[in-house]
Amino acid sequence: GNSVxxxxxxxxxxxxxxxxxxxxxxxxxxxxxxxxxxxxxxxxQLLLKATKADDKGSNxxxxxxxxxxxxxxxxxxxxxxxxxxxxxFCAHQGNxxxxxxxxxxxxxxx
Amino acid sequence: GAVVSQHPSWVxxxxxxxxxxxxxxxxFQATTMFWYRQFPKQSLMLxxxxxxxxxxxxxxxxxxxxxxxxxxxxxxxxxxxxxxxPEDSSFYICSASSGLLANYGYTFGSGTRLxxx
Numbered sequence: 233g234n235s236v237x238x239x240x241x242x243x244x245x246x247x248x249x250x251x252x253x254x255x256x257x258x259x260x261x262x263x264x265x266x267x268x269x270x271x272x273x274x275x276x277q278l279l280l281k282a283t284k285a286d287d288k289g290s291n292x293x294x295x296x297x298x299x300x301x302x303x304x305x306x307x308x309x310x311x312x313x314x315x316x317x318x319x320x321f322c323a324h325q326g327n328x329x330x331x332x333x334x335x336x337x338x339x340x341x342x
Numbered sequence: 343g344a345v346v347s348q349h350p351s352w353v354x355x356x357x358x359x360x361x362x363x364x365x366x367x368x369x370f371q372a373t374t375m376f377w378y379r380q381f382p383k384q385s386l387m388l389x390x391x392x393x394x395x396x397x398x399x400x401x402x403x404x405x406x407x408x409x410x411x412x413x414x415x416x417x418x419x420x421x422x423x424x425x426x427x428p429e430d431s432s433f434y435i436c437s438a439s440s441g442l443l444a445n446y447g448y449t450f451g452s453g454t455r456l457x458x459x
Binding site: 330 | 348376383384385391435437448449450451452
C-alpha cells in the first residue's frame with residue numbers, strides 16, 4: 233500500500249550545520265510529494281512540494297528533489313538556524329488523501 | 343494566501359461530555375475537509391474526509407458515532423467528540439482544500455489540543 237518512510241529523530245545539529253532528512257515513499261503511479269513543518273504547539277505548514285519526477289521544491293533555504301528512480305524526496309538545508317527547530321513531515325498524495333511519514337524532530341542549538 | 347482557522351486551540355473537558363471543534367476556511371471555498379488526529383511524537387492519522395453537503399468518509403477503525411463530522415457549508419466543518427474519555431485526549435488538526443487532489447493545495451488549521459479529565 234501507500235506509505236512514507238522518513239528517518240527517525242530526533243536530529244540535533246549546531247547552528248549553520250548541514251541538514252539532511254531522508255524520505256522514501258511507496259505509491260502507485262506518480263504521486264505529488266510534500267514536506268510539511270510543525271512548530272511547537274502549532275498545526276502544519278507546507279514547506280515545499282514537487283509534483284513530478286526531477287522537480288525540485290525549495291523554500292526558506294530548504295530543498296528537496298523528486299527522485300522517481302529511488303522513490304525518494306530527501307530534505308536538505310545548507311545552514312540551519314535555531315528557528316528551524318521543529319518537526320518535519322514528509323508526505324505524498326496520489327489518488328488518495330495525504331499520507332504522512334512519522335515525522336522527524338529537528339533541534340538546532342546555538 | 344489560503345487561511346484555515348481552527349477553534350478552540352485547546353480545551354479541557356470532563357469525561358462523558360461532548361466537545362465541538364470548528365474548522366473554517368477564511369478566504370476560499372473548501373469543498374473537501376480532512377480531520378486528523380496526532381498522538382504525542384507521532385504522525386498525523388487521517389480520521390475522515392468530508393465533502394460539503396455529504397456524509398463524511400471515515401477511515402478504518404474510526405468510530406463515526408463517536409467522532410461526528412458535519413460539513414454543512416463550503417467554509418465550515420465541525421468535529422464533535424461525543425462522550426469523551428481520557429483516551430480521546432489528543433491533538434486534532436483539520437485541513438481544507440478546494441479539491442480532493444493535492445494540486446489544489448491543502449491548508450491546515452493550527453490544531454486543537456483536547457484533554458479529557
